[in-house]
Amino acid sequence: MLKEKIVEEIRENGFITFDRFVEICLYNKEFGYYTKKRTKTGLGEDFVTAPEVSESFGKTLANYLEKRIMELSLPLKILELGGGKGFLAKDIVETLSPENYTVLEVREKPGWLKGVNWVKSLKEVEPFEGVVVSNEFFDAFPFKRIKKINGELREVVVKERDGELYEDTIPFGGKIPCQIGEGEEYCLFIGWEEFLKELSKKLKRGLFLTFDYGGKCSEIAGKKSFKAFRKNRLVEDYLKYPGETDLTALVDFDYLSSTLEETGFTVERVTHQSSFLLENGIEKFIEPGKVPQALMLLVDMGRKFKVLEATRAHSR
Numbered sequence: 520m521l522k523e524k525i526v527e528e529i530r531e532n533g534f535i536t537f538d539r540f541v542e543i544c545l546y547n548k549e550f551g552y553y554t555k556k557r558t559k560t561g562l563g564e565d566f567v568t569a570p571e572v573s574e575s576f577g578k579t580l581a582n583y584l585e586k587r588i589m590e591l592s593l594p595l596k597i598l599e600l601g602g603g604k605g606f607l608a609k610d611i612v613e614t615l616s617p618e619n620y621t622v623l624e625v626r627e628k629p630g631w632l633k634g635v636n637w638v639k640s641l642k643e644v645e646p647f648e649g650v651v652v653s654n655e656f657f658d659a660f661p662f663k664r665i666k667k668i669n670g671e672l673r674e675v676v677v678k679e680r681d682g683e684l685y686e687d688t689i690p691f692g693g694k695i696p697c698q699i700g701e702g703e704e705y706c707l708f709i710g711w712e713e714f715l716k717e718l719s720k721k722l723k724r725g726l727f728l729t730f731d732y733g734g735k736c737s738e739i740a741g742k743k744s745f746k747a748f749r750k751n752r753l754v755e756d757y758l759k760y761p762g763e764t765d766l767t768a769l770v771d772f773d774y775l776s777s778t779l780e781e782t783g784f785t786v787e788r789v790t791h792q793s794s795f796l797l798e799n800g801i802e803k804f805i806e807p808g809k810v811p812q813a814l815m816l817l818v819d820m821g822r823k824f825k826v827l828e829a830t831r832a833h834s835r
Contacts, residue, residue: 521762525679526684537674540761550761552762570654575796575805577607583795594618594648595615596648598621598722605632624639641721645721648722648725650727656729661708664705664768665699674689675688686758696774698736704743708774719784731772733770734771736773746766792817793820
């Protein structure tokens with residue numbers, strides 16, 4: 520059981536930081552949420568992503584990529600980060616027929632998915648010119664939870680008592696890229712910098728596009744950024760069911776933008792998902808009888824999700 524493994528590690532060290540807790544819960548090889556639980560090919564479970572809601576999402580994105588690839592004189596080579604169950608890859612490949620489509624994903628490749636390469640590490644990706652796309656990828660990194668208590672920044676840690684897990688805080692010695700007020704919390708994702716540095720070595724020239732929920736620092740500061748989902752519902756008892764609950768947080772697009780800029784990308788814009796889909800003709804890809812799903816992309820997800828577009832010039 521994953522909970523027993525967590526308790527054992529806490530007893531060895533006195534506590535574990537929250538980012539370590541998230542890493543174990545999501546990516547433990549035997550019991551992790553992403554490596555064990557969320558592996559079925561069907562829809563549903565604890566949440567659905569935009570490509571699972573409607574094919575119109577992937578087809579609209581493909582339509583946009585086709586135009587941008589021509590404008591930037593790029594080869595039709597695509598790397599998708601965090602391909603999940605393969606729905607986005609399927610829709611883009613069927614629409615564009617790229618010369619190469621590679622998915623970076625820790626889970627196994629779905630048996631039904633054709634026409635794509637599937638890798639588990641950036642080390643397996645050869646340097647290329649083309650496009651990098653992702654949907655709900657950067658929110659899946661481990662993250663710290665930093666709170667301001669009595670004017671001091673403190674980070675949430677997980678401890679145990681008689682085999683049960685509970686939260687506590689310790690002084691936080693680092694910095695956060697966002698100002699928060701007394702009693703507020705900021706979720707600091709760990710690993711973005713290292714990953715994007717490695718990605719910049721792979722993408723020699725091209726386009727970068729990512730969709731995720733969140734906003735600018737000023738938009739998410741003060742909001743409850745940390746969220747836990749189980750059985751399609753927000754839950755509070757995530758400590759009782761490690762490995763059975765999805766743990767995530769709002770993405771700070773200011774921080775993501777600055778990290779991209781520091782690793783050689785030029786951020787072109789950040790906009791709402793709804794605006795992006797409408798600008799790029801989603802109405803042309805909505806099948807009869809599937810208007811409610813498209814409205815979910817535009818209204819519910821459309822307000823909560825942002826899309827960030829960046830480019831990368833030739834690197835030496």
